[in-house]
Amino acid sequence: MAKKPPSNAQFWLRYLLLSLGVIVVGVTLIILLNREGSMDGEPAKDPAAGMSKFYADYRMSSSQPRPKDLGDFVIEVEEPEEGMDNRLSDMESLQSNIPRGWVGEYKFRDFKAGSTLRESISAHAQNEGMQVLWELDQDFIIKVQFQIEDTIVGSLHKIAGAIGANFDGDVETWFCPRQRALVITNKQSNYLLQHCEKNQRDQQPN
Template structure:
């Protein structure tokens, strides 16, 4: 009797397990699908991270290449500055300056000797410009002369801002070795520049303000016309 009771109980348990299995089959399969989906998602995410990292290396290489490609720009800028200076002299001296540009030694630029009639040049200018008053002084501002620039070229630029031309009746120009500033009006600035380079010429330099011609003249030996028609820049009227 006991034997049959045990077998009946065991059979009931098996039947119960079978019923439970078939009842939860869909749930068990859904769990398996979830595991597979999570694994697939992880692989995709890893691929996305790998894809994001890869361009970073390429960008770094691109930046390095770009820097290498841009490194000659400093030389290009220097060449552009030299070309600009050559063009500046070419406009003034024409073919006299030569194709290779002026000779430079120890920060001194050797220019062609001035030629032509200075008086006629000034008289011609007087006919085409409106004169300044004799007492005109120009604007007071800080004017910088930086390393590598030339005194003539930079002073001409500043003079133009005040409506003046420059006649540099000299055979030398000078390259600035160290930056300096002059915070005075344009006439005082011109006087100081003339005094700074005067020692490079045996005769010295005289600086004139020709107010009728709106012109600054730097010259070794001044003709009488300048002393009669223009104002000699001196410490007493330049400061």
């Protein structure tokens, strides 16, 4: 007796089961590769996750009093004797050829464990011919290595957003073309308002 040819329903059922098997294998491989990458000690490329780990043991809102013991990864920064406005004025250079609206190159930047936020962002800025004025009374030791994918201006802006709750007032970042400088501060400044540009989240690379 001749065998009946498989029905259309059986054919499509086998096809769907085979396709499902391929998808499951693919997903499994992706999960395994991701696990291997994390075990190799590669830095996290999600700045939000890196910052969350970084501040896991220290988070303080601006309405709370600051403790005397700042912990093992918060560094007090001594305030310069000369005011910020005077220092910015002294740094002016008419030879600066940086255009207004400059934001720098868009790329991944590493923030290595053991360094501080101030040291790391300053080093990245120097690589692009800029300097950072860290006008805050605290700096933070990086506990977990991470990366930020953004421009140098955008990277500093993200750092300001991550640490802003630890300071009184709004932590803002500014670009000062005459000084080839980036400023991060929670202070009010007439000089910044008149001669520098407040950085915004939606700025695009030149």
